[in-house]
Amino acid sequence: xxxxxxxxxxxxxxxxxxxxxVREYARILGVARGTxxxxxxxxEREGVITGTGPALSPAALGHPVLAFVHIEVTQGHLxxxxxxxxxxxxxxxxxSITGGGDLLTRVVxxxxxxxxxxxxxxxxxxxxxxxxxxxxxxERVPHRLLPLVESIGRTARR
Numbered sequence: 821x822x823x824x825x826x827x828x829x830x831x832x833x834x835x836x837x838x839x840x841x842v843r844e845y846a847r848i849l850g851v852a853r854g855t856x857x858x859x860x861x862x863x864e865r866e867g868v869i870t871g872t873g874p875a876l877s878p879a880a881l882g883h884p885v886l887a888f889v890h891i892e893v894t895q896g897h898l899x900x901x902x903x904x905x906x907x908x909x910x911x912x913x914x915x916s917i918t919g920g921g922d923l924l925t926r927v928v929x930x931x932x933x934x935x936x937x938x939x940x941x942x943x944x945x946x947x948x949x950x951x952x953x954x955x956x957x958x959e960r961v962p963h964r965l966l967p968l969v970e971s972i973g974r975t976a977r978r
Contacts, residue, residue: 823868826851828973830859834869835966875963878912883928885935886956889942890921897947898922904945910938921952 823831826849833845840848846856863869878886893901898916905914905925913926925942929935935955942951 823863823972823976825973825976827859827863827868828969828976830856831863831868831969832966832973835969838872878928883910883930885929885931886959887927887929887935887939888954888956889925889927889939890917890952890954891923891925891942892949892951893922894947894949901945901947904947905942908938908941910934927953 829849830845833840833848837845842857842860843853846853849856860869878884891901891905901923902914902916905911905923910927910929911925912928915924916922917924927935927938929938932955935953939951939953942948
């Protein structure tokens with residue numbers, strides 16, 4: 821989907837002021853509310869905007885330990901293991917990857933002992949050959965998309 825300068829201005833507002841009303845966004849941008857709503861609907865329909873819920877902190881929810889767990893899977897069992905991972909609440913993301921391992925998961929835990937329990941649960945899943953874990957010490961760059969949106973906006977102006 822082609823994203824133009826107005827789209828990037830809308831996306832920037834959504835990222836910077838997520839709790840503002842559509843009417844207020846339209847006022848800030850100097851466009852009609854209907855125009856803004858049509859743009860939002862199109863970006864949702866085309867998958868640019870994928871959600872509107874709150875961002876939650878696993879640490880504030882009592883799960884301050886973050887680990888990245890690489891999972892090696894028996895050939896031909898990737899889909900089965902992927903489905904089984906969805907049943908583990910401490911797995912907050914999972915990706916098929918290239919390189920060492922077949923899956924990369926982001927796992928949160930209450931403490932190191934809980935992390936070990938989660939990893940043991942993963943090792944026990946049918947089709948899992950082995951895991952390799954890396955514990956995050958400190959977040960250096962939080963999840964962000966605004967710099968990307970701004971870069972796209974600069975490109976759209978050219």
